[in-house]
Amino acid sequence: MRECPKCRTKEYTNRSMVMMINDCGHPLCRNCVESLFARNSGPCPQCGKILWKKGFWEQIFDNPIIEKENSIRRRLRKIYNLKRENFATAREYNDYLERIETMVMNLAHEIDVEETEAEISRFKSENSELVERNKKKASFHEHLDEDQIWIREMLEEERLTKQRTLERMRTEASSQKPAVGTSARAIINELKDSDLPAEVILDRQRKKLIEAELAEKEETARLKKRKFEAQKQTASFVSLGVAGAPFVYHAPELPLNGPPLPEMETLSQKGYLQHIRTVSLGRLAGGFTAETGCMRALFESRIDLFDF
Structure with missing residues (x-):
């Protein structure tokens, strides 16, 4: 059960009590924080460290050491943000990660604090350019890891490929699309200049219109087929359907009862009665x-x- 070390208020007596904690790792209730840090800063009642009121946050874990460790990790993550590609070998990268854990442990349990803080400052000054570059890269990718970045790039490439394919198909369709319909002015001019009967001219134009419509349908079907083939060739992250016959479950036949027993009529033939004592006449008469x-x-x- 949580208890404020300053006013000794417990959650049992005050269900609305909210515990706050700062970088030093010593919790206080919200009422004590409001009263002790009314001027936005003041010493910690337990360790005497000068704290800022805005530095307090609501305590989540019951163990204050865990809250302090999380705060230290958040602070170190802004400085120690190097990636695997920044090291020559995997061994150097593993040593780098192990050193971070050691510093977190030292700061959380107040072991060699001055030496650890000096090491952090030295690392920050020596790798300032690399740290700043990784910080900008992390903000650009919204703190995604390498696998998430790779998936995002592949999805973007797939989207662009589909977009280019659709644009190319749309361009081909617009450039190769036959002129559907016949201009009424052209029919009138042909009727005026030609000596053929009007029925013949109209039938010829009607045949041209039918041929144009058929050609348009064939072109549309060809474009749909090409689009379908392009979609099949395009990489996708969705699960692929497995072709073949559907799965049918057949219950396994397991000999749980062992091999079958022989029939009573076949015991004598199979030699089972060789070592059986002969039945007396009295018992035989009883069946x-x-x-x-x-x-x-x-x-x-x-x-x-x-x-059974």
Whole structure:
């Protein structure tokens, strides 16, 4: 249960209490923060470090060390933002990451704080240009990792390829599209200048119109086919459909009960009665046979295999 170290207020007595925490890692309730830091700055009641009121944030984790560690990681991430390509070997990059974890641990548990802060300042001054360049790159890519950046580039390339294909097909369609319909002025001029009957001229123009419509339909079908083939050849990140017969489930036939028992009529033929004691006449008269005892023995020998 959370408790304010200053006013000793607990969540049990005040359900609306909100705990705040700063870089030093010592939590305070919101009421104490408002009263102690009324002038926007003041010392921490526990460690005496000068804190700013705007530096407090709401505590999420119950352990203040975790909150302090997260704050340190956010601060170091702005400085130690080098990527794998900034190192010659993977070993150097791994040592770099391991050193970051060591510094986080030192600052969180206040171990060699001055030496660690001096190392951070030295790294920031020696790699200022590289850090600034990676910071601009990170802001441009909205803090995406390498895989997300690669996926975004591939999607953009796919979009541009589809766009160029559609534009090319649209241009070809507009340049090769036949003139549908016949100008009424051309028909009137032909009727005026020609000696042929009007029915013949109209039939000829009607045939030209039908041929133009058929050619347009063939061209449209050809463009659709080309578009479909282009879409199949274009890379896509969607899951591909698997062609073939649909899957049909067949329940496996497992011999859970072991091999089948022989029939009672075949026990003598298969030699099962060789070691069975001969039944006396009294028991035989009561209906008990050697096959009955043999089947009972076979059944008991594999009773643990049966799946009831």
